[in-house]
Amino acid sequence: MPMDKCLALVGCGKAGLSLALALKSAGWEVAGCLSRTPESTERGAQWLASKVLGSLGHIPQEATLVLGIPEAAFADVDRQIASEDPHLKGRVILHLSGSLPSRALEICRLRGASVGSFHPIMTLPDPLTGARGLRSATFAIEGRPAAVQVMRAMAQTLSGKFFTLSPRGKTLYHAAAVVASNHILTLLADSQDLLVKAGVAPSAAHEAFQALAAGTVENFYAAGAVAAITGPVERGDGRTVKNHLQALKRWPKELERYRIMAMGALDLARLKHPDRQGAYDALAKLLAEWQSR
Ligand SMILES: NC(=O)c1ccc[n+]([C@@H]2O[C@H](COP(=O)([O-])OP(=O)(O)OC[C@H]3O[C@@H](n4cnc5c(N)ncnc54)[C@H](OP(=O)(O)O)[C@@H]3O)[C@@H](O)[C@H]2O)c1
Structure with missing residues (x-):
């Protein structure tokens, strides 16, 4: 040996x-x-x-x-x-x-x-x-x-x-690693880009959400995704989500990524608040209506 x-x-x-x-x-x-x-x-x-x-x-x-x-x-x-x-x-x-x-x-x-x-x-x-x-x-x-x-x-x-x-898990493992690194980066780049579109100077936009993003990652590792999820989707706030979709409609790629991520957030929210399924069903309907508009 x-x-x-x-x-x-x-x-x-x-x-x-x-x-x-x-x-x-x-x-x-x-x-x-x-x-x-x-x-x-x-x-x-x-x-x-x-x-x-x-x-x-x-x-x-x-x-x-x-x-x-x-x-x-x-x-x-x-x-x-x-x-x-x-x-x-x-x-x-x-x-x-x-x-x-x-x-x-x-x-x-x-x-x-x-x-x-x-x-x-x-x-x-x-x-x-x-x-x-x-x-x-x-x-x-x-x-x-x-x-x-x-x-x-x-x-x-x-x-x-x-x-x-296991050998069968290796490719899925690698896909998971790509999500944890490349895809997080893609979302951070989207966020920075949208901030500039909203009128914030590029130099400020790069750092503006640093504490927000770092805090989210910290909460995820401390307590898990379901406990860490907050925001309009989690609150079942359809009006705010609709406003976001409308504000994003000039940028179809960013709109589609926002929509897909909101559906993911909805899955987490459903686990966190089993009592809010009615509001969440309405949100799911809204998000589906905005598919490929
Ligand atoms: N770098 C990272 O951050 C990292 C992290 C985790 C895993 N990995 C993995 O590590 C492996 C190597 O990546 P790397 O980043 O170290 O690449 P790299 O810096 O390009 O090194 C590859 C080395 O392999 C040599 N090589 C190429 N063909 C060969 C052959 N037929 N026979 C013998 N040597 C050969 C190259 O020699 P020459 O210089 O003469 O071309 C070079 O020294 C990959 O599987 C990668 O996925 C890399």
């Missing part, structure tokens, strides 16, 4: 170097690294003060193989490792992608490797910042039992925060 706390890195980019650096400074051994180009391999070896692996055939038997490669390279690298690694059977091989399951390394798996996906839920812009961030990151873990054991040990070494996913 490769619990030697020893890894080899293939793909010396932002994520791979961040992880290898963080683990190395916490006592793991980095047996060597290899990347696409000699320049990138050399740079990786310098960051990690480790050996350059001559080829995929030179990965030490006891090392966990960490793949810090882009998603587009998975098929090629999977095939290459399967044909060149003499110690493939029993080897733990981990990739760092949030969107792909461990099955993305299917050829290696079929030839006896224990594959896993180890996704740090953290942005890793460069090795130093990334290594620091990983000490407080949460990790999403999915894969074969031996790989899961190694990933748990890695997460324990770094932050102690992790959860495991």
Whole structure:
């Protein structure tokens, strides 16, 4: 069982170097690294003060193989490792992608490797910042039992925060992460944009709702969405919601996003106030009437 706390890195980019650096400074051994180009391999070896692996055939038997490669390279690298690694059977091989399951390394798996996906839920812009961030990151873990054991040990070494996913849940997990980051950003951008349309100076509009947005996020994490929901939808205030829809009608995209989000708020409000279903039914009707106007 490769619990030697020893890894080899293939793909010396932002994520791979961040992880290898963080683990190395916490006592793991980095047996060597290899990347696409000699320049990138050399740079990786310098960051990690480790050996350059001559080829995929030179990965030490006891090392966990960490793949810090882009998603587009998975098929090629999977095939290459399967044909060149003499110690493939029993080897733990981990990739760092949030969107792909461990099955993305299917050829290696079929030839006896224990594959896993180890996704740090953290942005890793460069090795130093990334290594620091990983000490407080949460990790999403999915894969074969031996790989899961190694990933748990890695997460324990770094932050102690992790959860495991089934292979079938991996894509949905990634969609959830996109909602929590990209979609929240889209809504904040909408909000800022509408504020400017309302006549607020762009410089002021950027900061105007900072405390409101931060407070909402804080309330969500403290008490959950149902407890945190407030506002005209929650109050069943159809007149105000109708005024909003009318004010937004010159901007069809923003109007549609407002309408869809209001329907989501309505679902939460229904859970919070089971006694207000009449008012909420009227709101649902109003929102449906404004679809694609
Ligand atoms: N960066 C993040 O914030 C972050 C966070 C979580 C997860 N991830 C995941 O980490 C993985 C890598 O992302 P990244 O941001 O680190 O990308 P990146 O900075 O572009 O690094 C990718 C590295 O892979 C190397 N590479 C490309 N094709 C290869 C091949 N065929 N064989 C060996 N090495 C190869 C590249 O080498 P060259 O430099 O020579 O092209 C580069 O060093 C992705 O799965 C990504 O989803 C990234």
